[in-house]
Amino acid sequence: MAEGVLTGMRLVEVSAFVAAPLGGMTLAQMGADVIRIDTIKGGLDYRRWPVTNDNVSLFWCGLNKSKRSVALNLDTVEGREIAINLIASPGEDSGMLLTNFPPRGWLDYSNLKERRDDLIQLTLMGDRHGASAVDYTINARVGVTGITGPSDINEPVNHVLPAWDLITGQMVAVGLLAAERHRRRTGQGQHVKLSLEDVALSVMGHLGFLAESQLGQERERHGNELFGAFGRDFCCQDGKRLMVVGLTLKQWQSIVKAMDLGEAMTLLGQQLKLNLSLEGDRFQARREIAKEVQRWVGAHTLEQAAAILDKHGACWGRYQSIHELVNSDPSCSPANPMFSHIEQSGVGRLLAPAIALDFSEVQRLPASGAPKLGEHTEQVLLELLGISHTEFGRLHDHGVVMSSSSN
């Protein structure tokens, strides 16, 4: 079996939804052995939409690729004891737990630490007190919905991409890797806590939104316009759309050259008394610039514009639907070494991505599907806990464990 950059590392995951499963999958796609523990009927997100006609969750499959699945009856003492033993199982590369369930009961850190003193547990929470919060409730609170969307509407605009979950998912991986590094150097495990709320609040600070507001500046709704530089969408002659960005001076000059706007921009800068080689000045002149750019874009089909913009190395992107992305974008196909077709049990043949990180000295492990629920219960219990086939049979007959054949 091919080795990834994290091959050897082992993590137990007790999780649901986006951030925690994504954090675990990030490590799994780099070669870590990530063992999901679920209840026998599947966790909270086992049927999360989108689903197939057979009610198999494409969401769950997408976020649990390359993991192993152990299904236990966690309502029984015996089932919970098996889970604890898996979490505390020995090995210097093991002893890591990722969960977004409340760290109480069998997931209580102090109790687990008694079973393995150097345990690393990362607990993901809604807010820092452990209260319920999801991406969409946090997004409302941090104010982003009020500055998203067309500038002529007064209602909040939610995002569709659960951005906070996705950022948090990667921070989960960061936190586990940092704690594992600390353990390797000191022998010390620890409980790492992370909340979705704190991730969102910190990012609002990092991007300058909080500072801007503290200084009394209020960001307005700018529609599809980039803030602070030049960039927005334009409509081509054939009705197709593209996004054009002139953030750096080089990007701006590429646009000006590609569209032959040198003279017009010199004149415009003089008229407005602005220096269009500065990004802030381009933002102030964005409406006037946009008129000229629209005139050029509107006189070209998307393919014509694309050829000229690419020739000049301009920074632009075509608006396309997910259907177009999947069916006609070479980067979203096996022409991109990140992608391959996998056989996803319960679904069939799917194009699936491996990890986006490309390490020169270790192979990028190709994508592999999500497990069937309980697919690895017997394998993992035999391998990690030394449970015999006979004993496994007894546990199975008593409804403590669930095993699914792997076809």
Add this chain to the structure above:
Amino acid sequence: MAEGVLTGMRLVEVSAFVAAPLGGMTLAQMGADVIRIDTIKGGLDYRRWPVTNDNVSLFWCGLNKSKRSVALNLDTVEGREIAINLIASPGEDSGMLLTNFPPRGWLDYSNLKERRDDLIQLTLMGDRHGASAVDYTINARVGVTGITGPSDINEPVNHVLPAWDLITGQMVAVGLLAAERHRRRTGQGQHVKLSLEDVALSVMGHLGFLAESQLGQERERHGNELFGAFGRDFCCQDGKRLMVVGLTLKQWQSIVKAMDLGEAMTLLGQQLKLNLSLEGDRFQARREIAKEVQRWVGAHTLEQAAAILDKHGACWGRYQSIHELVNSDPSCSPANPMFSHIEQSGVGRLLAPAIALDFSEVQRLPASGAPKLGEHTEQVLLELLGISHTEFGRLHDHGVVMSSSSN
């Protein structure tokens, strides 16, 4: 000085914009010594908006907290040689480079590797071939803009939060930590490549968007409605808004109890022949459910609704502006241990976030400001390269280095 979980680790950063600086700052806020190398006049994003009245970039300050700054004239052979020596400087915890500049010239990995064989270099790119792409051009391409925003509009809706940049920034930290772990175990450095495009494409796969489209399902624009479960915004009696989410059964039951909708929902389920204890069925009944929820929300002020929803542990969030967030949300204040007030040079007193990760066995390092450009040039050259004060004076007089006093 307090120790963070990564204290000892050293990284040289040559970067601009969001993702790469955020990746470096993530490590810096956990205690790593992150040394930014910039040109004497500042990099491409040194004046990025939002800016103060004095044209100090709040964006740049936000993304470069806790780093050291070295300013060099990179147009000179001598300046580039100093930069290379910093990148290749000895120490088992050093020898790491993060850049989103083209890995050519003095940033060419093979050349740098000749100076330090176990160098880890992470190069962030627009697309995997190194072509120009930014968050907003990628977002157009992956199709998210077509399913964001009010359902009655036909134009793309860009996001304001540069979600792809932010996810990528955390993946940068993941990639560096994974490569450093590999080096510690094998002695081997490597060149890690990551593109913004691949991050976005992989996430579209992970969330099931690509699979959904491959199976012939096309996601529609659902406005502020959550896809696949029950959740959307509602308007209170006082005109304030809140987001209510019933993703899990428990969350759904909390809403039903808080709003006393048990009977109405039983009736509705019977009428529609749907089982409202299933999230998918709640999505199908979302319009009818919303009518009942709106009736309840509309009969309460936000504060009244908040009290009742909190009493029942419901999952909800208030829509607020960034101004309200900064001025009246206790979580966005020093009442949250992640936040403290810092003195940001060139700006003044600002509320600033530390890292969101909270490690039980090491202190969370309090936020500290971004450096002044060149603030640490002399200190770093003396410390890492053993350059004398006299030699530094010569380099300074020849315009090879720039040093700013730290007040």
